[in-house]
Amino acid sequence: MARNITPKEKDYSQWYLDVIKAAELADYAPVRGCMVIRPDGYAVWESIMSEMDRRFKETGHVNAYFPLLIPNSFLEKEKEHVEGFAPECAVVTHAGGEELEEPLVVRPTSETVIGYMYSKWVQSWRDLPLLINQWCNVMRWEMRPRLFLRTSEFLWQEGHTAHATREEAMEETLKMLEVYRGFMEEILALPVIAGEKSEGERFPGADNTYTCEAMMSDRKALQAGTSHFLGQNFARAFEIRFQNRAGELEHAWTTSWGTSTRMIGAVIMAHSDNDGLILPPRLAPVKAVILPISTDEEKLREVILPKAREIASTLKGVLGPMAVRVDTDFHLRPADRFFRHLQKGVPLRLELGEREMEAGRVRAVRRDTAERSDIAWEAVPTEVPHLLETIQKALFDRALAFREANTRHASSFEEMKTLLENEGGFVTAFFAGDRSDEKAIKEATGATVRCFPLSDERVGTCFFTGKENAKLAIFARAY
């Protein structure tokens, strides 16, 4: 048991913070609610960026960069948008030693400034679709910041597209939701439920919002990414118009979709244990660490270390140059070196000691299960990647089994209250209520509608209003 980490059973919030600290992922910044992402945390973000960016480009998107500062008047052009975001905006009022004529908002999201630019770039149906993504930082002055999950400033990507037809924009919205789902499940080993948001949980200014909802290991829900169908709302606010083939002027149909550094928080809370961070192999910047071990320092440096480097070199050829590290912290005792990698979440530890030198093998220790196995030197380039994939799958399966074991169905409001109170987790129920019903349920249970899963088309009687033909919803307490 790690002595620097509070067990999650004792205090889940503290456990989460302890894991981050022990893994040196992030630290608090001097400004309230802001965090410093440390090198090992940033490497995880880089890993996320490179894989997602590849998937965005494969689906036809390109990257661009829009400015940090947005004229205040832009936000006010879309009524719901400004109502949703104004309270949490940071505003620049002075610059160059003078008060500005118009205050500038630090972007909480970029629909407005991008809408403004799109109106200039779009004139003909031939200019559509416009498929642009940007990687950047945004600022939302939240009341309750938590590292990675909700920080005042965070890093994210926001995709913004404009289309000629409603159908095409809706198709894009769902396509990117599916890109998110695929990335989260395949790379983060995070099972998510793709679904539609309820009225009360919709993005300010959107006609529909879709989400990927995940369950954390305390059974609470976390929204890991959203994709919005914006209809013609922003096109009207910013006059994004084009002439169709018939020569008529039409408003474009737009979408936006985003995922953020919050996903790092999701990975931490989905997989890690009381010893510290556990990273899924496909996400982990360092996938395997090789530890030369011996009390005979001469032998260590002259025989074992060169062999370790040789194995590392071969393995790098398979896994990538940054994915394998040789631990040369010989001033630490083996136990301390084990723990360091354990807490950093390195998926696989390969020990090379005197026993292994004689036998011509390495001892592999899995981070997720602590299982040990011996791998012959010649087999390392094939066995290690295989073992990493086994770990990847095991993490996903474990998280999925956990979610399924903690998902229950409620037919009545009483039943829902009891389930949320006693069991927690996800509660499915047929629901056809409106915004005020959602509010009443939240006040009574602390839970919100997470989504209406797209994969489940069953309908039934609403547990709250009694209406027929209600869609199946998932309720849960959420971050």
Add this chain to the structure above:
RNA sequence: CGGGGCGUAGCGCAGUCUGGUUAGCGCGCAUGGUUCGGGACCAUGAGGUCGGAGGUUCAAAUCCUCUCGCCCCGACCA
């Protein structure tokens, strides 16, 4: 914004009520030694304008006034 709590070494705290020699303790850190395959131990040592400003006093971490910041609960919010 309302209620409660806290600022003393990198971190966690004691000392403040009842002012009094060089402000302590644990962890961590540095050096040396013994250890070493799942968080060792011994010894030595470095590290502090006690959140800030002003005041009372022979004397302030301690008492008084002002001020800044942080945390928790609520409100608000994704």
